[in-house]
Amino acid sequence: MKKLINAVEKVEEEMILGLVKSAPDKLRKLDCGNVVVRANKKEGKVALVSGGGSGHEPAHGGYVGEGMLDGAVAGAVFTSPTPDQIFEAIKAVATDKGVLCIVKNYTGDIMNFEMAIDMAKDEDIKADYVVVNDDVAVKDSLYSTGRRGVAGTILVHKIAGALAETGASLEEVKAVAEKVIANVRTMGMAITACTVPAAGKPGFELSDTEMEIGIGIHGEPGTRREALKKADEIADELLGKITEDIDYVGKEVAVIVNGMGGTPLMELYIINNFVNDYLGKKGIKIYDTMVGNYMTSIEMAGFSITLLRLDDELKKLYDAKADTPALKR
Amino acid sequence: MITNSQMIDILKAIAAKIIEEKDFLTELDNEIGDGDHGINMARGFGAVVEKLEGMADKDIGSLLKTTGMTLVSTVGGASGPLYGTAFMKAGAVLKDKNEMDANDLVAAMEAAIGGIQMRGKATTGEKTMLDALCPAYDALKAGVEAGEDLKVALTKAVEAAEKGVEYTKTIAATKGRASYVGDRSIGHQDPGATSSLYILKVLLANV
Numbered sequence: 001m002k003k004l005i006n007a008v009e010k011v012e013e014e015m016i017l018g019l020v021k022s023a024p025d026k027l028r029k030l031d032c033g034n035v036v037v038r039a040n041k042k043e044g045k046v047a048l049v050s051g052g053g054s055g056h057e058p059a060h061g062g063y064v065g066e067g068m069l070d071g072a073v074a075g076a077v078f079t080s081p082t083p084d085q086i087f088e089a090i091k092a093v094a095t096d097k098g099v100l101c102i103v104k105n106y107t108g109d110i111m112n113f114e115m116a117i118d119m120a121k122d123e124d125i126k127a128d129y130v131v132v133n134d135d136v137a138v139k140d141s142l143y144s145t146g147r148r149g150v151a152g153t154i155l156v157h158k159i160a161g162a163l164a165e166t167g168a169s170l171e172e173v174k175a176v177a178e179k180v181i182a183n184v185r186t187m188g189m190a191i192t193a194c195t196v197p198a199a200g201k202p203g204f205e206l207s208d209t210e211m212e213i214g215i216g217i218h219g220e221p222g223t224r225r226e227a228l229k230k231a232d233e234i235a236d237e238l239l240g241k242i243t244e245d246i247d248y249v250g251k252e253v254a255v256i257v258n259g260m261g262g263t264p265l266m267e268l269y270i271i272n273n274f275v276n277d278y279l280g281k282k283g284i285k286i287y288d289t290m291v292g293n294y295m296t297s298i299e300m301a302g303f304s305i306t307l308l309r310l311d312d313e314l315k316k317l318y319d320a321k322a323d324t325p326a327l328k329r
Numbered sequence: 330m331i332t333n334s335q336m337i338d339i340l341k342a343i344a345a346k347i348i349e350e351k352d353f354l355t356e357l358d359n360e361i362g363d364g365d366h367g368i369n370m371a372r373g374f375g376a377v378v379e380k381l382e383g384m385a386d387k388d389i390g391s392l393l394k395t396t397g398m399t400l401v402s403t404v405g406g407a408s409g410p411l412y413g414t415a416f417m418k419a420g421a422v423l424k425d426k427n428e429m430d431a432n433d434l435v436a437a438m439e440a441a442i443g444g445i446q447m448r449g450k451a452t453t454g455e456k457t458m459l460d461a462l463c464p465a466y467d468a469l470k471a472g473v474e475a476g477e478d479l480k481v482a483l484t485k486a487v488e489a490a491e492k493g494v495e496y497t498k499t500i501a502a503t504k505g506r507a508s509y510v511g512d513r514s515i516g517h518q519d520p521g522a523t524s525s526l527y528i529l530k531v532l533l534a535n536v
Binding site: 053078080138139203223 | 355359362363364365368369372401402403404405406407408409410411448449503504505506508509510511513
C-alpha cells in the first residue's frame with residue numbers, strides 16, 4: 001500500500017480536521033467524533049444531516065454549508081457511522097423545525113441512522129429520513145437490498161438544502177428530497193480497484209485489459225467484469241442503462257460526470273464530450289453539467305454518470321445559492 | 330451452568346478469536362462485499378475487552394448488554410447494529426442472572442436471533458449470519474429439550490452452524506452489500522455467517 005497518510009487508525013480524524021481547517025470560518029468539528037457541522041448554526045430551518053463511511057470525499061463533510069447540509073457524519077473508511085455518532089450530529093444541528101437525514105441505501109447506513117433517529121425521538125427531537133437509491137446497476141427487486149445510493153446523493157443535498165434554507169417545513173423538505181430521488185439515476189464503472197487503508201491491499205484485482213461495470217462507491221466489485229473498451233463505448237452503455245430506467249426524452253436534465261477519485265479530469269472531459277452529444281441526439285436537453293470528483297471511492301479509477309430530470313421547481317432550487325467547500329453556486 | 334465470571338472469559342475468548350481471524354474475515358468480505366468485516370469486528374471486540382475490565386461483579390445480563398452497546402457504538406456498518414442488537418437482546422433475557430443453564434442459553438439465543446431478524450429484516454437463505462445461527466439454534470434447542478448435556482447439544486449446534494456456513498457458498502446473497510454482486514456471490518462463504526460460527530465455537534470450547 002502506497003498512501004500519503006500518517007497512521008492507518010488516524011486517517012478519518014485527520015481528514016476531517018484538515019477539511020475543517022480549510023474553511024475554519026464556515027465549518028466546525030464536534031469534539032465527540034468525526035462530525036462536521038456549520039460553524040454558525042442557523043435556526044428556523046430544517047437541519048439536514050448526511051453521512052456514511054469515509055473514503056467518498058468530498059462527500060459528505062465537503063457539502064456542509066449554506067444551501068446544503070447542516071451536519072455530516074464520517075464513519076470509518078467505507079463503514080457506516082455508528083448510531084451514537086449520528087445522534088451527536090443530529091443533536092448539534094437540531095432546530096425546532098426538525099432534522100432530515102439523507103441516507104444512502106445500504107443495509108448498515110439505514111440500520112445505524114434508524115437507531116440514531118430513534119434516540120433523537122426519545123429526546124423529543126423531530127427527525128425523519130430519506131433513502132437515496134439512484135444506482136441503476138443494481139436491480140431493484142424483492143430479491144436484493146435494492147439499488148445503492150451513489151453520486152445522485154449530492155443533488156439531493158443541493159436541492160433539499162436549498163429548500164430547507166428558505167424555512168420550509170420538514171414535510172416539504174422531505175417531499176422535495178423524495179422528488180429528487182424519484183428523478184435521479186446513476187451508473188458507474190472502474191478500471192482499477194481501491195485500497196482501504198486498514199485492509200492494506202486492493203479490494204479486487206483487475207488486469208490492464210479489464211474493467212468492472214456497475215461498481216458502487218465502496219471498492220466492491222461491480223455486477224460484471226469484461227474487457228476494457230473505448231471511453232465512448234463505456235459511456236454509451238452506462239447512459240443506455242440510465243435512460244432505459246426512466247424516460248428523459250424531451251426533458252431538461254442536470255448531468256454529473258463524476259470521477260471515482262483516481263481518474264484525471266482529462267478523461268472525465270472525454271467522457272463528458274460523449275455524454276453531451278449522446279443526450280443531444282436523444283432529445284434530452286442539458287440544463288447544467290458538473291464534471292469532477294463529487295462522490296469518490298478513495299483512489300479508484302473510474303467514473304459514474306448521473307442524470308437528474310428537472311422541472312421548474314427543481315431548477316430553481318438547483319440554481320439557488322450554495323456555499324460549501326466542495327460545491328458553490 | 331455458566332457463571333458470570335465464565336461469561337467474561339467467554340466474551341474475552343470471542344474477542345481473541347475474532348481478532349485472530351480479522352484478516353481472514355476481511356478477505357472473505359473482499360470477495361463479495363466491501364472488505365471490512367474483519368477490521369470492523371476486531372475493532373468492536375477490542376473495545377468490548379476494554380469495557381469488560383472492572384465488570385467482574387456484574388450479572389450476565391449486564392455483561393451481554395454492555396457488549397452489545399459497545400459493538401453498536403464501535404463496529405459500524407451493518408455488523409455493528411446486528412451483532413450489537415443480538416447481544417443486547419440476549420442480555421435482556423438474562424437480566425440479573427449470575428448463572429445460566431442450558432434453557433437460559435436457548436432463550437438468549439432465540440432473543441438474539443429475533444433481534445437480528447428484526448433489525449436486518451432478514452431470514453435464512455439470504456446468505457447472512459442467520460444461515461449459521463438459525464440451524465445452530467434449532468440443533469441446540471432440540472438437544473436441550475431432549476435432555477442432552479449442554480456440551481453435547483452445543484457440539485451439534487456448532488456442527489449445524491458449520492453446515493450453514495458451507496450452505497452460504499451455494500447461494501446468492503439477497504441481503505446486504507453482497508447482494509449487489511448477485512450470482513457472483515455464489516461459491517463464496519458469507520463473512521457474517523463465518524464470524525457467527527466462530528462465536529459459537531468459542532462458546533462450545535468454554536462450557
